[in-house]
Amino acid sequence: MLKNILLGALNYQPLTGYQMKQFIENSAGHFWYAQISQVYRTLGKLEDEGLVTSEVEEQESRPDKRIYSITEAGRQMLRQWLAKPMTHLTPSKDELLARLFFSAQLDKETILTQLRIQRSLYAEQLTVFQEVIPAQLAYSQQHQPERARDAILWDCARRNGELGVQVMLQWLDETIQRIETEFED
Amino acid sequence: MLKNILLGALNYQPLTGYQMKQFIENSAGHFWYAQISQVYRTLGKLEDEGLVTSEVEEQESRPDKRIYSITEAGRQMLRQWLAKPMTHLTPSKDELLARLFFSAQLDKETILTQLRIQRSLYAEQLTVFQEVIPAQLAYSQQHQPERARDAILWDCARRNGELGVQVMLQWLDETIQRIETEFED
């Protein structure tokens, strides 16, 4: 799967491994993440499979850059992945819910503290979707007005993040209140 | 992480690997999943670490059962995990968003078909959170009224799933409409 995401990024322009890691953090962070070491290894595999090529650019006072480009075979792979219908829901893992599910043995205050910490983390995350990313999208739209379709889809992804965070905040408020009133200690 | 979830399940009563897989599917499926083979291997490791013990129950006309129980060390591990504050958000991966993000090169109808398939999958999922799980919870509450705290927390987890699915349906409707009106073909 990371392979497809790297191909997707390289489909716009050639990038180094380091830049791809940044791309994932800044643009795709809401629906994907990867360690930098994994990015490098995955790029190596993509190159072995002939889906990308690389060339080294020498630099002074910095390590040389290895710049990756997508090949025609890579583009075909990407298109294949995108067009193949997805007939399942992406399964998800959520540590907070896993903990809460088994937390009946904890005392009330420990649970509430946990939930309040998460609430503040989500509140912070909301500004990313409502302020940071919109600013980024506005900028890239000004500089690349020909990418109108991308702009729409990127904003749809952003909106998904915004709604997801809002619903978590709503749920956390509901849940905190419920535990405050329904739990005896 | 799967280790903690298995310990959490065994904290209620001894179970076989097969039953734990079912438990994960039925009760924890919304926030965790695991292959049955992974469950067996993880149980083996937990036993090596002395966090669970097992004994074999012979059966006729069925393979023998290996029944796992949590040890005192296991309970301590579980409590430690539950009580340690979680200061990060669980990162998530979502293939649908990843695909959509890179889908500008696809034609409008292919994207819309994808989104409509997902919409129907989520619609089905909603009845699980609104009908199937509430029935399960009502049943277990009747049979174990002493587990009042568990009942509350399990319903909070269920509610999280319900809200999550509802927000995905809302987002899919929004997104389908947006692509229908804003995409030219």
Added chain:
DNA sequence: CGATCCATGTAAGTTGTTACATGATTCG
């Protein structure tokens, strides 16, 4: 009469994480 359930696992492979190693530059 084929699929699903019960019930166990192993083996091979892929993916992902953490730690290590290097080193100049730039920012606070």
Added chain:
DNA sequence: CGAATCATGTAACAACTTACATGGATCG
């Protein structure tokens, strides 16, 4: 003056997936 940024990767380990193997009972 220490931390972060740029830039590369390797090694060891942990986690997870897929395929294989077995076999009676039960359901549609």
